[in-house]
Amino acid sequence: MTNSIRIGVHVNNLSVFTLSKKPELLTDLLQPTGVSAEWISETGGKQTVKLLKTAEIDIGATGTTPPILAQAKGVPVVYLATSQPRPVQGAIVVLENSPIQSVSDLKGKNVSLSEGSYQQHFLAIALDKVGLTYQDVKTIPNSADSLKAFLNGEIDAWITSDLHLAEVQKNHKVKVLLYSSELFSNRSIYFTHRSFAEQHPDALSAFIKALERVDRWIATHFSEAAELLSKEINNGIDAKGWEQSLRNRPWGLVPPSQEFIAEQQYAADVFYRFGLLPNSINVSEALLADPLSVFEANLALAGR
Structure with missing residues (x-):
């Protein structure tokens, strides 16, 4: 016992x-x-x-x-x-001036995320819904430097939580490609x-x-x-x-x-x-x- x-x-x-x-x-x-x-x-x-x-x-x-x-x-x-x-928990984000307009445009691009977390679930089904596979993108582990790399254009798309997204949206020009709530709970x-x-x-x-x-x-x-x-x-x-x-x-x-x-x-x-x-x-x-x-x-x- x-x-x-x-x-x-x-x-x-x-x-x-x-x-x-x-x-x-x-x-x-x-x-x-x-x-x-x-x-x-x-x-x-x-x-x-x-x-x-x-x-x-x-x-x-x-x-x-x-x-x-x-x-x-x-x-x-x-x-x-x-x-x-959790409808506002996660989002796939790109810079406002990015040529990426939809998830389909992520093919061949690099995406920063926390693999092994809900973000991997989010990305996998987002790609599947548009006929892409996980191998169609290059995944980069999220780190303390991810935001800086994203804003510098070194990362094409960034998956983040509502907490960090709100902070970024206050200070930088970004656009949301997809919210997690559009695909799963x-x-x-x-x-x-x-x-x-x-x-x-x-x-x-x-x-x-x-x-x-x-x-x-x-x-x-x-x-x-x-x-x-x-x-x-x-x-x-x-x-x-x-x-x-x-x-x-x-x-x-x-x-x-x-x-x-x-x-x-x-x-x-x-x-x-x-x-x-x-x-x-x-x-x-x-x-x-x-x-x-x-x-x-x-x-x-x-x-x-």
Whole structure:
């Protein structure tokens, strides 16, 4: 019997990151289970697959791509919950004077993105929709220098989040080729290892309830949450920028829906066709057998 639930924490999932800074929202819920929370720092969601596979964490919180990669690598993941759709989360951006007018024009161009994140999902299906493949573009990993390279014309297209896009649009002339919301719901995903799900349902239910708590807190304390994030995350975004981003995001969790599973399956199929997965997968195998599982039942009752 485990005495802790190890939760992967990184700055790209604001719900879990904020919960790690307000652990009291989880502590009282875990107390009856005899389990305590352990917060495991990650450099980003791309590290989650490795940590879950090597049993260094019990819960991952990422975008849509990591659980697909994990399943393809043989990790028996289980989807616990997702965020609401995030309509303004991501965008493919080019300079205003760029000759690139559509995704079709990206053929032969270089695109900067965070591979292994939702951005890879976004780019892959965007290319697939216009009859291109991943090999038709040159991908460049996002880095601290990506914005400078993009503005200097060294990068043809840049995939970025709403937070950074808003900052860039204030100071530079850019245009959005495509928003992620035009292709998929781009949700935050919460998942675990199947064995942990089967052995520790009460601890996981407490975690889901705590996520609902922290999301409600953020949604009713935008200014306070923005101040917290601006102090804790050193990314050049001030409290005003954070507050704008928080107000534009949906808060609250939902169980994995059939629509979501279909989106994930389409992405997995495209990844496999593009040679980005070692084998094809059946995403529905990452669901619990009982659709009215303890997680979904507790999620429905958690402040609803």
